[in-house]
Amino acid sequence: MDTLTCFYFSGTGNTRYIVRYLADRLSEKYDCALYDICSVRNAEEKIASSTLILLAFPTYGSSPPIPMRNFVQKYGGLFRGKRFLIVETQYFYSGDGAASLGRAVQKHGGEIVGAEMFNMPNNLADCKMFPIKNGEEIAPVLERAKKRADKFAAQICRRGRAHKRGFSPLSHGVGYFTQRKYFRKGEKEKRRALKVDASRCVGCGLCAKSCPAENLLLQNKRAKPLGKCVLCYRCVNLCPKQAITLVGSAPPEKQYKGPFIDEKP
Ligand SMILES: Cc1cc2nc3c(=O)[nH]c(=O)nc-3n(C[C@H](O)[C@H](O)[C@H](O)COP(=O)(O)O)c2cc1C
Ligand code: SF4
Numbered sequence: 001m002d003t004l005t006c007f008y009f010s011g012t013g014n015t016r017y018i019v020r021y022l023a024d025r026l027s028e029k030y031d032c033a034l035y036d037i038c039s040v041r042n043a044e045e046k047i048a049s050s051t052l053i054l055l056a057f058p059t060y061g062s063s064p065p066i067p068m069r070n071f072v073q074k075y076g077g078l079f080r081g082k083r084f085l086i087v088e089t090q091y092f093y094s095g096d097g098a099a100s101l102g103r104a105v106q107k108h109g110g111e112i113v114g115a116e117m118f119n120m121p122n123n124l125a126d127c128k129m130f131p132i133k134n135g136e137e138i139a140p141v142l143e144r145a146k147k148r149a150d151k152f153a154a155q156i157c158r159r160g161r162a163h164k165r166g167f168s169p170l171s172h173g174v175g176y177f178t179q180r181k182y183f184r185k186g187e188k189e190k191r192r193a194l195k196v197d198a199s200r201c202v203g204c205g206l207c208a209k210s211c212p213a214e215n216l217l218l219q220n221k222r223a224k225p226l227g228k229c230v231l232c233y234r235c236v237n238l239c240p241k242q243a244i245t246l247v248g249s250a251p252p253e254k255q256y257k258g259p260f261i262d263e264k265p
């Protein structure tokens with residue numbers, strides 16, 4: 001059986017949910033293996049032995065997250081001659097969210113044989129503009145995403161390739177000029193913007209343990225950010241005291257619990 005290796009980044013579970021669902025659908029044709037890029041070991045060997053590689057990530061201002069960009073940069077030398085699927089998740093809009101990483105893969109000589117973007121629940125819990133929903137409220141969104149995944153997976157199983165959503169020049173322009181250009185300009189600043197309200201923090205350490213970027217340190221029984229946040233929103237949504245704010249101006253009133261109710265991201 002051919003091997004499909006999925007490398008994913010997921011801050012709050014949406015991307016992991018889609019990747020797992022897709023892998024389940026693709027398992028009739030492929031031997032699928034899933035790896036979180038923040039903890040994967042021997043990625044070189046895994047890339048070398050793959051027939052097809054799936055890269056999956058959430059969009060941040062029509063940009064792939066920093067860890068996913070770094071992954072492509074680090075392992076791009078091994079991409080020549082390899083076939084790739086790109087999967088991106090978003091709340092509602094990115095223009096060319098999948099293609100923004102796809103182009104980097106192509107520059108390294110990888111061939112993109114399919115790309116899909118999935119609308120998923122919002123995780124920006126400290127932005128009042130975008131409502132947070134959980135449990136039954138997100139069921140319809142997940143059902144729609146699964147239907148889209150079914151179609152995408154069926155194409156891949158049938159022909160070994162699928163459509164490439166968001167790869168047109170129009171999507172490229174829209175993604176760049178409406179979001180990515182401005183997001184990337186302010187990205188450095190945002191990495192240092194995470195705030196912990198010391199009057200709320202009880203020093204439980206959950207944020208530090210869960211952060212994929214090792215950006216939080218427990219000091220004097222309070223969490224302290226180190227300025228290297230990758231904007232994943234995991235800690236903002238996990239903190240039991242709702243003490244953490246990132247892009248917004250106040251801690252979240254409601255947190256996103258993700259599509260896996262009982263599991264940690
Ligand atoms: C910093 C940040 C920026 C985001 N920007 C966008 C965006 O430009 N467009 C969009 O539709 N969703 C945006 N989102 C929402 C996420 O992409 C979406 O909820 C995604 O499915 C989260 O995936 P995850 O749970 O795997 O981390 C943003 C989320 C974060 C944390
Ligand atoms: S999860 Fe919240 S309460 Fe716990 S250490 Fe982090 S900021 Fe403090």
Ligand code: SF4
Pocket residue numbers: 011194207210211212213214215216228229230231232233234235236246
């Ligand atoms: S500090 Fe929080 S938002 Fe930033 S990378 Fe770590 S867990 Fe994600």
